[in-house]
Structure formats: structure tokens, C-alpha cells
Amino acid sequence: MAKTHVRNNIRVLRFQHGEMTQQALAEKVGVTRQTIVAIEKEKYSPSLEAAFKIAAVFGEPLDAVFSYEPGSR
Amino acid sequence: MMKLTQTAMNMTFKEKSAWGSLVALALISYWYFPAAFDAASDAADPGRLVWLSVACIVALIIIEAIYQSVIAAADGGASDERDAHINLKAERIAGYVLGITLFSLVGRIIAVEAFEVAETMTALTIAVSILLTLTVSEVAKLISQIAYYRFSA
Numbered sequence: 001m002a003k004t005h006v007r008n009n010i011r012v013l014r015f016q017h018g019e020m021t022q023q024a025l026a027e028k029v030g031v032t033r034q035t036i037v038a039i040e041k042e043k044y045s046p047s048l049e050a051a052f053k054i055a056a057v058f059g060e061p062l063d064a065v066f067s068y069e070p071g072s073r
Numbered sequence: 074m075m076k077l078t079q080t081a082m083n084m085t086f087k088e089k090s091a092w093g094s095l096v097a098l099a100l101i102s103y104w105y106f107p108a109a110f111d112a113a114s115d116a117a118d119p120g121r122l123v124w125l126s127v128a129c130i131v132a133l134i135i136i137e138a139i140y141q142s143v144i145a146a147a148d149g150g151a152s153d154e155r156d157a158h159i160n161l162k163a164e165r166i167a168g169y170v171l172g173i174t175l176f177s178l179v180g181r182i183i184a185v186e187a188f189e190v191a192e193t194m195t196a197l198t199i200a201v202s203i204l205l206t207l208t209v210s211e212v213a214k215l216i217s218q219i220a221y222y223r224f225s226a
Contacts, residue, residue, distance in 0.1 A: 031153040034085045038155060043225055047154050 004045040007067045011040055013058045029053045086144060087156040088222040093140040095215040097133060102208050105129045106201070113197035122197055126204075159221040167214035174206035 014020040022040070026033045029050060038044035039054075046054065055065045084092075105125070112122040182199065184190050194202070 031155070032085050032151050034083060034088075035153050035155040037083070044155055044158075050154060 003042045005069050005071075006045045007042060007069055008039065009065055010036070010054065013060065013065065017058060025054070025057060028057045084222070085152070085156060086149070087152050087160070088219065089144045090141060091215050091218040091222070093144065094137060095212065095219065097136045097140070098208065098212060098215070101129050101133050101136075102212075106205055106208075109201045109204075110198065113195060113201045119197060122201070159218055162221055163214045163217035166217040167210045170213040171206060171210035174209050175203075178202050178206055 010025070014022070014025060022036045023033045026036045029036070030053065031046075031050060035044065035046075035050075039046050039050075051062060051066055055062045058065060108125055109122060112118070112125055115121065178199075182194060185192075185194055
């Protein structure tokens, strides 16, 4: 299973925000739950807009949620 | 069985839709193409091919409509950027497959006409062959979509 170069802390942030469910996050961002699952597992890199929306849901700057690791595949 | 149910629950509407379309298309094509090539070579009754094609298209539309409405009722028919992304990647693969199969068909027609390597293809046989290339590319698209949903993207 190929992983992207984009790493994220979504699982940790969901835990810190009262065990927010993937479904609840998906509804706030406006995507399907399966897309949140794929982003969390680093199988899919979200669009810039979706990434900003996810960061906004957690009230964090973008780089606190997502980071880029070149050549880590 | 429980794992299968769980897998189905983890699928998006679009992935379930791709599975349904693939199964319907594969089943109807498996029955249609042998019968269509048989009917196309029967010059005495070209109307049989028309009726066969109409019956298959109507059957495909009915099966798709019923299946899509059932899964849309369960899932709400939601789609998002990942669905669009996967669809684009699958379309690209389908485009390659269509190009390869169409060029192969043209090559075969030229070989038959120029070198008489096989029995001459009739206009109806060529028409059914073109439909077959379109179906193969659609199947390639659906398989690619499912593979992207399951393993990456």
C-alpha cells in the first residue's frame, strides 16, 4: 500500500478534541468518512482547501496538522 | 461474512457504484458479445443484432438504475474530492486501454483487408468489435477505480 509524503497528526488531534469521530470530522470538513480514513492512514493527500479546513476544525495552523517528508516513501 | 459486511460499510457510495457497474457490465458482456458476434456474421438476419443490442442496453440501464437507487438510499449518494481524484486517474487508464484496443482493432482490419490473414470482417462485425473495445475500456476504468479505492489514493 503506497503512502504519500504528507504526514499528519489527525488521529492525535481527534483524541485531544474529545475523541472526535472520523464521521464528525468528515461532516465538518465536507468530505466522506472514507476520505478522512484515507488521509489519516496517509494513503491520500488532501487538497489544500481540505487541509486548511481540517486544521481550522482543530483550531491549529496548517503546519501543526500536516508536514511534508520528502523521499520517505 | 462479517468481514465482508464491514468492508462494504467502509466503501464510499462511488466505490459501491463502481462494483455494481463492473458486475453488471461483466455479466451482460459475457452473455452479449458471443451472441452479438454470432448475430453479426449472420447476414440473413441483421435485425437480430439490433434487437439483441437494444435488449442488453435496456437490461443494463434497468440493473444500474435499481442498484444505484438502492445504494444511494443507503448512503445519500455523497462524493467528494477523493472520488473526483480517483475518477480522473481511472479515466486516464481507461483512455490508454481504449487507445490500445482501438489501434489493435484497426491493425486487425488492415491486416485482414491487405494480407487476407483471416476471414473478412463485415461492417456489423466491426461495429460489434468497436463496442467491445469501448466495453473493455469501461471495465478497465471500473477495475482501476476499485483498485485505487482499495489500495491507494
